[in-house]
Amino acid sequence: MTSCSIFKFKSINGNGKLTPIEANKDIPFDIKRVYYIYGVKNDVTRGFHAHKNLKQMLICVSGRVKIKTRTIKEEKVFQLDNPNIGLYLEGMIWREMYEFSPNAVLLVLASEYYDENDYIRDYNNYIKECRKCNW
Numbered sequence: 001m002t003s004c005s006i007f008k009f010k011s012i013n014g015n016g017k018l019t020p021i022e023a024n025k026d027i028p029f030d031i032k033r034v035y036y037i038y039g040v041k042n043d044v045t046r047g048f049h050a051h052k053n054l055k056q057m058l059i060c061v062s063g064r065v066k067i068k069t070r071t072i073k074e075e076k077v078f079q080l081d082n083p084n085i086g087l088y089l090e091g092m093i094w095r096e097m098y099e100f101s102p103n104a105v106l107l108v109l110a111s112e113y114y115d116e117n118d119y120i121r122d123y124n125n126y127i128k129e130c131r132k133c134n135w
């Protein structure tokens with residue numbers, strides 16, 4: 001079974017704000033990779049894939065972005081618009097990111113190194129894999 005859920009991180013006040021995130025404490029995995037997505041035009045949608053094993057925390061550290069998640073059972077839309085909110089995605093969740101604001105920076109903490117073989121980029125394959133796993 002896989003899951004997606006919103007995490008709320010600490011926000012420490014004093015001359016601005018500071019949000020610390022520690023692996024295996026504030027998020028449920030070791031961080032092997034960090035990347036960030038920015039400079040995305042408002043009419044562009046990215047993603048269109050699921051992962052076999054990867055766990056990720058998506059944090060919009062500047063601006064705002066919408067994330068649509070899909071499983072065989074349900075579809076959800078999350079708006080990330082606060083740097084102390086994260087969307088936790090386990091592997092087998094189809095995801096699409098869209099409506100990036102001009103200043104949006106989407107930070108991603110990932111549990112594994114980049115591996116193209118971990119991607120499922122075809123939606124029909126994704127549905128087939130879900131059925132194999134029986135959920």
Ligand code: TYD
Pocket residue numbers: 033035037046047048049114
């Ligand atoms: P991709 O994950 O498809 O981006 P998105 O889902 O946001 O549209 O990655 C885009 C390109 O960047 C693709 O050629 C793979 C490459 N890439 C890396 O080299 N390393 C990484 O850690 C990631 C996430 C992507």
